[in-house]
Amino acid sequence: MVIAVRALLFDVMGTVVDWHGGVVAGLETWGAARGISADWAKFCIECHAAFPPLRAEVNTGKRAWANFDELLREALESQFPKLGLTELYQKDLDELVALWHAMPPWPDSVAAMQRLRRRYILSTLSNAHVAMLIDMAKAAGLPWDAIVGVDLFHRYKPAPETYLGATALLGCQPGQVMLVASHPYDLAAAAKCGLRTCYVSRPLEYGAGIAFEAPPKPGQCDLMVGDLGKLADLMEC
Numbered sequence: 001m002v003i004a005v006r007a008l009l010f011d012v013m014g015t016v017v018d019w020h021g022g023v024v025a026g027l028e029t030w031g032a033a034r035g036i037s038a039d040w041a042k043f044c045i046e047c048h049a050a051f052p053p054l055r056a057e058v059n060t061g062k063r064a065w066a067n068f069d070e071l072l073r074e075a076l077e078s079q080f081p082k083l084g085l086t087e088l089y090q091k092d093l094d095e096l097v098a099l100w101h102a103m104p105p106w107p108d109s110v111a112a113m114q115r116l117r118r119r120y121i122l123s124t125l126s127n128a129h130v131a132m133l134i135d136m137a138k139a140a141g142l143p144w145d146a147i148v149g150v151d152l153f154h155r156y157k158p159a160p161e162t163y164l165g166a167t168a169l170l171g172c173q174p175g176q177v178m179l180v181a182s183h184p185y186d187l188a189a190a191a192k193c194g195l196r197t198c199y200v201s202r203p204l205e206y207g208a209g210i211a212f213e214a215p216p217k218p219g220q221c222d223l224m225v226g227d228l229g230k231l232a233d234l235m236e237c
Helices: 019-033 040-049 051-059 068-083 090-099 109-117 130-140 160-169 184-192 228-234
Strands: 007-010 121-124 177-181 196-200 223-225
Touching: 007 160, 019 040, 019 090, 040 051, 040 068, 051 068, 068 090, 109 121, 109 228, 160 177, 160 184, 177 184, 184 196, 196 228, 223 228
Parallel strands: 007 121, 007 177, 177 196, 196 223
Antiparallel strands: none
C-alpha cells in the first residue's frame, strides 16, 4: 500500500524519540547528584501539561514569540516550587533544558527512517526549534533530509502556517506530503490543511497507563500503524 506522496513530515517528540523516558532518566540522574528526591515521572508530565497554554498565548498574539527552550524554562520554574525548591540558578536551568535536547529514539525509529528515506524526503515538523532539533538528531542518529522547526514561522502547531510553511519549504503541495505523528490533534490540523496523515501509536509516550488524547477512530487518518517499521512496510520501503 503506497500513499502517493513525495515527502514525510514527522512530529518528533513522542513520535520519533522517547521524550518522557529520556527526560525522566536525565532528571533522576540530575536529582541524585544534588540529593533531590522526587517523583520525576509526575514532574515531567506536569511540565508537559504547562506547555499548551503557553503555546496558545503565542499563537493568539497574547505574547511575543518564544521558542521551546524559553517556554520550558517557564514551565520548570513554575513546577520546581512544588518540590520545595524555590530557586533555580541559571546553571541548573541550562542543565535541565539540555535534557530535552538529547532524547533517545524509539527502538524502531532509526532503521525505519533509513528505509523510508530511500524513497521519500524526510523532514521534521516539530514544536521544537531548529537548533534543538539538530541536537536531537545528533544525539539519536536521526537521518533527516531537512530540519524544520516552528521557529521558522513564529507559530506553534496546530497553526496552519506551520503545516503549509513546511510543505512549501520542501517544494511540495500539501497533498504531496504526509504528516507522521502520534498526536491526534496534530494530525487533524494537518488534514485540514490538505496533508495526508499517518497515526503512530506510542502507548508509552507519557509513561505506562497515561494518555493525553484518545487515538483516532478508524478512517480518520490515511494510515494507522503500531510503529515506524510498519509504516515502512506499508509504504513498500
